[in-house]
Amino acid sequence: MITLLRAADRRATPWKNGVGITWEIAAFPAGAGMDDFAWRLSIAEVVTETAFSVFPNVDRILAVIEGELALTVEGAPQPVRLNASVSPYAFAGDANVRGDPVAGPVRDLNLMVRRGHRASMARLNVETPLSIGFNETAIVVAMDNREIAVGDERFTLAPLDALLIQAAGAVRAPIQINAAGFIVMVQETDV
Numbered sequence: 001m002i003t004l005l006r007a008a009d010r011r012a013t014p015w016k017n018g019v020g021i022t023w024e025i026a027a028f029p030a031g032a033g034m035d036d037f038a039w040r041l042s043i044a045e046v047v048t049e050t051a052f053s054v055f056p057n058v059d060r061i062l063a064v065i066e067g068e069l070a071l072t073v074e075g076a077p078q079p080v081r082l083n084a085s086v087s088p089y090a091f092a093g094d095a096n097v098r099g100d101p102v103a104g105p106v107r108d109l110n111l112m113v114r115r116g117h118r119a120s121m122a123r124l125n126v127e128t129p130l131s132i133g134f135n136e137t138a139i140v141v142a143m144d145n146r147e148i149a150v151g152d153e154r155f156t157l158a159p160l161d162a163l164l165i166q167a168a169g170a171v172r173a174p175i176q177i178n179a180a181g182f183i184v185m186v187q188e189t190d191v
Helices: none
Strands: 002-005 012-014 021-028 039-046 058-066 068-073 080-083 089-092 097-101 106-114 117-124 128-130 136-142 146-150 153-157 162-166 175-177 181-188
Touching: 002 153, 021 136, 021 162, 039 136, 058 068, 058 080, 058 117, 058 181, 068 089, 068 106, 106 117, 106 181, 146 162, 153 162
Parallel strands: none
Antiparallel strands: 002 162, 012 021, 021 039, 039 106, 058 089, 058 106, 068 080, 068 097, 117 181, 128 175, 136 162, 136 181, 146 153, 146 175
């Protein structure tokens, strides 16, 4: 199943802790809230130094898409500097985390996954072929105008639009991606 998720259709909602704003791209199961998702992908805005929401039994992956963020994670030896050229950063959702924008507001792509699922996030900068396997979900988030081919189907995405691709238990035709963006993969696992 393939679903085109337009950025223009998203609505802003407060963070779980109420100190920031987020725009949900997709979540599973559909309609899940902050306490009952299996996974959730969103864009968030960090405008001032602030504590991130705490999510017990959740792992997070964060990538900055605009601006620069100093991220202080409980237990890490020093803050991590994230910007649009740095690889996505993984950390425990139950850790105390503070984000400090370095020079103005920051927008980030935030993947949260309950433990018991495997997930990854990677930047796409070149033409990338991809296959979706058994019980996998892929979300492609565009950073610019792009065309994505899934088998014989073609989709045109604007900046921050996303394509949700669920394999539904079968290996799909290869996906051809030909512009900058992100690919997120989530796979349910047995715990």
